[in-house]
Amino acid sequence: MSIFSGLDEIVETDYPLAKRTWYGLGGPADYLIRPQTVEQLKEVVQRCSENKIPIYVMGFGSNLLISDDGLRAAVIKLEAGQFAQTQFNLSEAGLTAWAGVELSRVVLTCVQKGLSGLEALTGIPGSVGGAIKMNAGGNFGDIGAAVETVTLMDAQGSVFEKSKPELVFDYRRTNITAKFILNAQLKLNAADPEQIMRTVKEIWIYKKNNQPLNTKNSGCIFK
Structure with a gap:
């Protein structure tokens, strides 16, 4: 069973972060997650903790440089729904x-x-x-x-x-x-x-x- 089973609509895998930074730089993240509600965010945080997945929080991407190697982590972006x-x-x-x-x-x-x-x-x-x-x-x-x-x-x-x-x-x-x-x-x-x-x-x-x-x-x- 997938780590984020039931949350498929807010999770993308192997996501190229260059699409999200103003400089167009950044390799792939294992997961890009965009929760719609506080409850979804809590669930994501819990599953990351249980599976020892590091978490990074991304804002607008306008003040950010990311390595071309990407991130072996979950990048969480609060940009839609309740947020x-x-x-x-x-x-x-x-x-x-x-x-x-x-x-x-x-x-x-x-x-x-x-x-x-x-x-x-x-x-x-x-x-x-x-x-x-x-x-x-x-x-x-x-x-x-x-x-x-x-x-x-x-x-x-x-x-x-x-x-x-x-x-x-x-x-x-x-x-x-x-x-x-x-x-x-x-x-x-x-x-x-x-x-x-x-x-x-x-x-x-x-x-x-x-x-x-x-x-x-x-x-x-x-x-």
């Missing part, structure tokens, strides 16, 4: 964003709903989970400033939360050590959508004049 959801609480200017949501989508949706606080993420390729893990940002701020709570899962499949007093957001790093970031609750500010859009455009123009936004790249590499 692609956003829930807004407009009365409290709050947002719950799941790990697989693309940053550009979050920024533009916040503009439409009149919520300010994530404009600094304009032009940054990535997903919410990866952005929180490395505290994505730039000259105009970073995502950590808006994070109130994160929901996490450890390598044993246990789900738990960490709130703002427990979190440390530093330059391109956090103190989050859990294997998976499932979602984050963000605290934003109600504002005029037109003003937010003006700010987004200003940041985009600044970045376009200083960075190669028209090409796929892995962000700041050389200093």
Whole structure:
């Protein structure tokens, strides 16, 4: 019986990871797994543990280099189903964003709903989970400033939360050590959508004049 029997619709074998990285580099992974729900993720983690299969977590693939030798492991990508959801609480200017949501989508949706606080993420390729893990940002701020709570899962499949007093957001790093970031609750500010859009455009123009936004790249590499 297959290790991932019953999960065939979310598991691909001998998957060429070059298809998933912005540089188009990376050999095959034994498994590429894309769970649709937290329960499916728990099941995958349990089976990997039982069969001693190493786990790697992949975000958007825009800040990642993988060897041509590939990975003798399961690469888990949270990008669909439950992990692609956003829930807004407009009365409290709050947002719950799941790990697989693309940053550009979050920024533009916040503009439409009149919520300010994530404009600094304009032009940054990535997903919410990866952005929180490395505290994505730039000259105009970073995502950590808006994070109130994160929901996490450890390598044993246990789900738990960490709130703002427990979190440390530093330059391109956090103190989050859990294997998976499932979602984050963000605290934003109600504002005029037109003003937010003006700010987004200003940041985009600044970045376009200083960075190669028209090409796929892995962000700041050389200093």
